[in-house]
Each structure stands twice: as structure tokens, then as C-alpha cells.
Amino acid sequence: MATNEDWKQRLNLPPKDARVRTEDVTNTKGNEFEDYFLKRELLMGIFEKGFEKPSPIQEESIPIALAGRDILARAKNGTGKTAAFCIPVVERVDPTRPVIQALLLVPTRELALQTAQVCKELSKYLSIEVMVTTGGTSLKDDIMRLYQTTHIVVATPGRVVDLASKGVARLNECRMLVMDEADKLLSPEFQPVVEQLIGYLPDDRQIMLYSATFPVTVKAFKEKFLRKPYIINLMEELTLKGVTQFYAFVEEKQKVHCLNTLFSKLRINQSIIFCNSVNRVELLAKKITELGYSCYYIHAKMLQSHRNRVFHDFRNGHCRNLVSSDLFTRGIDIQSVNVVINFDFPKNAETYLHRVGRSGRFGHxxxxxxxxxxxxRINLFKIEQELGTEIKPIPAQIEEKLYCI
Structure with a gap:
């Protein structure tokens, strides 16, 4: 199996230390992971995973989470949010107690797999059992797994409510609830299920919410369920820091030609190309392959096993380009993606923010x-206004130092 360094070389990535980082990752207080009095085995997992020093969101979040406070944290995608909650969760779990002690809720299956992987890597030297459970997989397998010791459950809301209502997932001693991509989890699609789930947790629970955007729904949820939450907001002017944005004005029939030109002119490590519908994802992937470029595609209507394989292979650098629906915008952390192309322009600012946040990961x-x-054209103007950003006309030549260093 390829190591991180193997696939970084395969993608022609410069060494980690040589890559320019933006200040939303580098502008720290100078803390070290050792400052938080973490278990030695957890520190071993942190350093083996390649984390050197805490990022700003980790500096703000880890000590507060360790103290058991409720948290409402807002930080840009790709600044280390996952480790900001996984590290304190792993630290606070007692491996000698064979009960579920932490529930990490996420909106998509891919993000569940990725988050669970981070927990497993961090707890490599601790006897902590991490389980993933999401819709679209075998319920019977999950039930069998829950008869064995489980300390941390990473899940999508519907599946874990199903298991809790059957009395299989016992959450009466689960005192830590993390909601990642909280804005999505509090959308009308998920919120009733999330509130039902909280009913299974003990009264002295700790709830931690992490997201890049916080719509009004979060305020009502905060007032109902959180106790004097510690507010972390690292989003002042950091929304799209490090990502250079351009637009190309084209007719619909010129889009594929324009994409072909971009592929030939840009220095792409990996790219994600977004379409607004499942059909367009598949058609565009076919066109890109016909043009002679390596290309995968992913969307919500594919079989889960197929989605997992595509995600895994793309993440490991087996393919340079991925065509995706909005399924792939949330929390998916692939640091080698340096170019995002909106083949179809999104309808709202939130979707734009999450799509564009797939490039410039962890401060690059x-x-x-x-x-x-x-x-x-009206949507473009509206999104610029809402995000307080400028999307400029594309120049004839794009300087590589803007996105390759």
C-alpha cells in the first residue's frame, strides 16, 4: 500500500515544509500538543499522523473540549477542525469502560469514514474501539458489531437513531456529542433526527458544534440544547483565504472546450470539477475521458461500495481529476487538490463556499x-456580495505561484 510520501511524490507535491501556508493555519499562539497534558500514547498517534503543532482552531478548541464545556466553533474548511475535536474525544475516552462514550455525527458517509480514520490513527496506541455506522450499509453487521466493545461511534444521524431506538446502540453513558458540518446537520432534513438522538444521551452530556457557516437554525438549537457554550469564531475575513478565484464567461456549448484549455494550461496536482446534477456529472466524466485525461466521478446515486472505492482511490492519488455533485463538498479533506472548477456555477453562497473550500486545504x-x-451573472454578483469576496475575470496566463507553491 502506498504511503503518504509515495503518493505525494506521485502527485509531484513539494515537501510539506516547502509549501506556502496561509495565516488561518500559521497564525497560532505558539502552543505545542504537549502543552495540553495529553496521554503519551495519544501524543505518539498525533505525531505519527504528521501533526507538528496545533492550528488556530485546535489551539482554541482542544483545551475547552478537554474541560468538558459545550462548544460552538466556526472555522474555515481545511484548517484542522477534525483533529480539533477528535484529539480531546480520544483523550477523554476511558478504554477500560466497555460502553459508547462519544458520538461523532456527520452528514455524509464519506465524511464518516474519513473522521473514523482520523480517530483510529490518533488512538493507534490506545485500546480504543472506533465504529462507523451509516445508511446504505448492512444493519445486521452494525448490530453484530455493537455487541462487541465500542467506545466511539462515528455516524450519520438516521442510522444511529435506528440503532438507538432498537436498544442496540446504548447511549445512556455517551457524554460527548460532536456535530461536524453542524449547519448541514441542523437543516430541515436532519434536525428532527438529531433532536430525537439527543433524547437518548444523559443529561450531563457535552455538545460540540463545528462548521464553516452558521445559519439561523443554529441559534435556536444552541438556546435549546447547549449550556453556556464557549464560542469560537475564526472566520473573520478567513472565508476564502488562500484561494484565488476567477471566472470565465462562456456559452453552455463552449464549456467542455474551455475545460480542455484549462487542463492544458494549468499545473494541476489534483482537481475536483463540480456539476449541478447527477446526469451532468456522468456525461462530463465521459467527455473528459474522451479528451484523454484521467478522470473519476462520484455522486449520491452510486452504490455505496462504488463511492467508497472512488473516494479511496482519488484520495490515494490514483487519478488526477474527479467530477462530482455537491455530495463531495462537505468536509472531504484531500490536501493535494489545488484546483476546483465549477463547470456549473452553484445557486447559493454556502454551496460556493463549501465547493471552493476543497482547494487550499490546511492553509495551502x-x-x-x-x-x-x-x-x-446575477448569482455571481450575489455570491461575491454575500461572501465579501472578489471573483476576477480569468487572465490569459495564471501565475503558478498563486496555487502551486
């Missing part, structure tokens, strides 16, 4: 190119 530089038709 990234590039976003938007293919804009006449019908998109």
Missing part, C-alpha cells in the same frame, strides 16, 4: 475557476 494555496453563462 488553491485556485477556483468558475465557468459562467449569461444566466449565472
Amino acid at each position: 494555496l488553491g485556485l477556483a475557476v468558475n465557468l459562467i453563462t449569461y444566466d449565472d
